[in-house]
Amino acid sequence: MEYYLTLKLIHILAAVVVTGTGAGIAFFMFMVNRSNNPQAIYITAQHVILGDWLFTTPAVITQVTTGVLLMNLQGYSFNSPWFYWVIGLFAFIGVCWLPVLCIQYRLRALAKVSVDSNKVVPEFKSLMRTWTLLGIPAFIAILAIFWLMVFKPFPVA
Numbered sequence: 422m423e424y425y426l427t428l429k430l431i432h433i434l435a436a437v438v439v440t441g442t443g444a445g446i447a448f449f450m451f452m453v454n455r456s457n458n459p460q461a462i463y464i465t466a467q468h469v470i471l472g473d474w475l476f477t478t479p480a481v482i483t484q485v486t487t488g489v490l491l492m493n494l495q496g497y498s499f500n501s502p503w504f505y506w507v508i509g510l511f512a513f514i515g516v517c518w519l520p521v522l523c524i525q526y527r528l529r530a531l532a533k534v535s536v537d538s539n540k541v542v543p544e545f546k547s548l549m550r551t552w553t554l555l556g557i558p559a560f561i562a563i564l565a566i567f568w569l570m571v572f573k574p575f576p577v578a
Contacts (some may be wrong), residue, residue, distance in 0.1 A: 450549070470525050507570075508518070508564055511566065
């Protein structure tokens with residue numbers, strides 16, 4: 422039982438890191454974008470990329486690993502409606518997140534161009550809209566997974 426509880430704690434902490442890092446990154450990118458300060462935008466874009474590699478990526482890997490281990494320990498079926506919903510939302514988040522990662526590198530490059538010209542380039546603003554439009558549904562899907570984890574409204578066996 423102690424192994425189960427430790428695994429569950431790690432799983433929950435990883436979910437908190439994914440959610441918290443995602444919310445934090447979104448907030449800081451949104452706020453710096455509004456500032457129109459090329460230097461601040463460039464520094465923030467650099468830190469956002471670093472934050473995703475240091476926090477989000479390991480937490481996602483931890484989520485998958487601990488999730489599979491917990492399902493096995495609890496005897497949950499990988500063919501259950503509940504699992505299909507969870508994995509479907511998780512895949513949806515990945516479909517949104519992977520382009521966001523690529524966009525972040527382009528945003529950083531555009532921010533550097535903005536620093537050099539001392540004016541935020543229009544392409545940066547346009548790409549930020551895309552970044553935001555991908556992030557919002559992904560974040561909502563994360564919240565839906567929390568709901569599924571807590572309430573388990575579909576059969577798990």
